[in-house]
Amino acid sequence: MRNWFSMKVVEDDEEDPDKKKNPFAEIMIFDAIGTSFFGEPTVSAKSFIDGLAELGDVPEIKLRINSPGGDVFDGVAIYNALKNHKAKVTAHVDGLAASAASFVAMAADHIVMPSNSFMLVHNASGFAMGQADDMRAVASDLDRIDKSMTATYVARTGQSAARVRSLMKEDRLMDAAEAKELGFTDEVSKPVKLAANYSLALLPKAAAERFRAETGKGQGDPPQPAPEPQKPEGQPVVPPVSPPPPQPQPSSSDREAAIQTITDLCVLANAPARIAAYVRANTPVDQVRKELLDLRADASVLPHHPVAPQKTADQWGKITDKINARAKK
Numbered sequence: 001m002r003n004w005f006s007m008k009v010v011e012d013d014e015e016d017p018d019k020k021k022n023p024f025a026e027i028m029i030f031d032a033i034g035t036s037f038f039g040e041p042t043v044s045a046k047s048f049i050d051g052l053a054e055l056g057d058v059p060e061i062k063l064r065i066n067s068p069g070g071d072v073f074d075g076v077a078i079y080n081a082l083k084n085h086k087a088k089v090t091a092h093v094d095g096l097a098a099s100a101a102s103f104v105a106m107a108a109d110h111i112v113m114p115s116n117s118f119m120l121v122h123n124a125s126g127f128a129m130g131q132a133d134d135m136r137a138v139a140s141d142l143d144r145i146d147k148s149m150t151a152t153y154v155a156r157t158g159q160s161a162a163r164v165r166s167l168m169k170e171d172r173l174m175d176a177a178e179a180k181e182l183g184f185t186d187e188v189s190k191p192v193k194l195a196a197n198y199s200l201a202l203l204p205k206a207a208a209e210r211f212r213a214e215t216g217k218g219q220g221d222p223p224q225p226a227p228e229p230q231k232p233e234g235q236p237v238v239p240p241v242s243p244p245p246p247q248p249q250p251s252s253s254d255r256e257a258a259i260q261t262i263t264d265l266c267v268l269a270n271a272p273a274r275i276a277a278y279v280r281a282n283t284p285v286d287q288v289r290k291e292l293l294d295l296r297a298d299a300s301v302l303p304h305h306p307v308a309p310q311k312t313a314d315q316w317g318k319i320t321d322k323i324n325a326r327a328k329k
Contacts, residue, residue: 001041001042001043002031002041002042002043003031003042003043004029004030004031004032004033004034004042004043004067004070005027005028005029005030005031005033005043005048005051006027006028006030007025007026007027007028007051007052007054007055008025008026009023009024009025009026009055009056009058010023010024010025010026011023022059022060023058023059024058024059024060024061024062025055025058025060025061025062025087026061026062026064027052027061027062027063027064028064029063029064029065029066029067029101029104030064030065030066030067030094031067032067032068032069032070033045033067033069033070033071033074033075033078033100033101033104034070034071034073034074034075034100035070035071035074044074045071045073045074045075045077045078046077048074048077048078048081049077049078049081052081052082052085058087059087059088060087060088060089060090061082061085061087061088061089061090062090062092063082063089063090063091063092063104063105063108064091064092064094065091065092065093065094065096065097065101065104065105066093066094066095066096066097067096067097067098067100067101068096068098068099068101068203069098069099069100069101069102069120069203070099070100070101071100072099072100072103072124072145072149074100075099075100075101075103075104076103076148078104078107079103079104079106079107079152080107082104082107082108083107088109088110089107089108089109089110090108090109090110090111090112091104091105091107091108091110091111091112092112092113092114093105093111093112093113093114093117093118093119093176093185094114094117094192095117095118095215096117096118096119096120096211097117097118097119097120098118098119098120098173098203098207099120099121099122099203102119102120102121102184103149103152105119106152106153106156110186110187111184111185111186111187112185112186112187112188112189113176113179113180113185113187113188113189114176114188114189114190114191114192115175115176115177115188115189115190115191116175116176116191116192116214116215117175117176117192118173118174118175118176118211118214118215119173119174119176119179119184119185120171120172120173120174120203120204120207121153121164121167121168121171121172121174121184122168122169122170122171122172122204122207123142123146123168123169124142124145124146124149125142126138126141126142127267127272129267129270146165146168149168150164150165150168153167153168153184156183156184157182157183157184158183159182159183167182171204171206171207173206173207173210173211175214176188205256208256258285259279261285262275262278262279262283262285262288263275265285265288265289265292266278266288266292269292269295271292271295274292
């Protein structure tokens with residue numbers, strides 16, 4: 001079970017009993033918020049709110065954020081819980097506050113961004129399957145979510161609704177200086193060393209590329225395997241019995257494209273629960289496609305839509321090939 005936040009009560013000057021203690025709560029959100037985009041089990045926003053209540057009567061909350069975003073409804077629940085808390089809330093964007101994470105930051109009384117940190121705002125997005133009426137209903141829901149988020153950003157920044165809608169529509173990735181100019185943060189502090197422990201696949205492609213370019217190679221990418229230990233000089237080197245062939249490491253852009261393609265294929269096959277396992281195992285796209293086609297052939301595993309025309313495996317393969325080609329552009 002992935003836990004995307006941590007909380008604790010910190011006592012100032014604990015080592016000096018003669019000094020007055022000033023307790024505060026430290027909350028860290030350093031991963032994707034709430035329900036997983038890839039279907040893996042995670043703790044819920046309810047767990048966050050329950051933990052917030054267990055902190056007790058603290059006068060101050062220091063909220064540290066380094067997150068690519070996540071579930072919008074969980075973000076709204078967290079925003080409301082922090083906004084209604086009687087403690088003074090100070091948010092520190094340690095690396096990135098994107099999407100739902102930027103929305104959570106808006107609940108703070110004071111927002112601080114180091115000069116090398118970023119904030120991203122964009123419109124809500126989601127998947128839909130079904131008839132035309134189902135698609136229209138989801139589109140209407142997204143419009144209502146965007147309207148609510150726009151109102152929150154407008155209230156916090158003082159910008160016009162038209163300006164905020166424009167920023168959201170373009171997936172605006174703001175550095176600290178721009179965020180300060182536009183009212184999304186109150187203070188720009190000294191730069192800090194950034195460390196990301198999440199995949200940038202949740203971000204729009206252009207925003208992910210800019211974040212990676214400006215924060216250094218590897219920021220937000222899956223960790224690379226540790227190098228082989230070096231043999232001391234003068235010691236005989238014994239080769240392994242069956243040395244594995246070297247495996248090329250995919251680039252971060254190829255990895256993100258593969259994740260997006262796997263996600264599209266699983267959603268198309270009505271099997272979103274398989275996304276996390278495929279991503280963790282680095283399963284090749286061709287193998288994912290074959291397994292999903294095999295599953296689709298078994299009506300007991302993947303029931304077809306009652307009004308959708310039946311398609312052959314070749315036709316379905318052409319559709320997924322288009323998805324794969326689009327992801328590699």
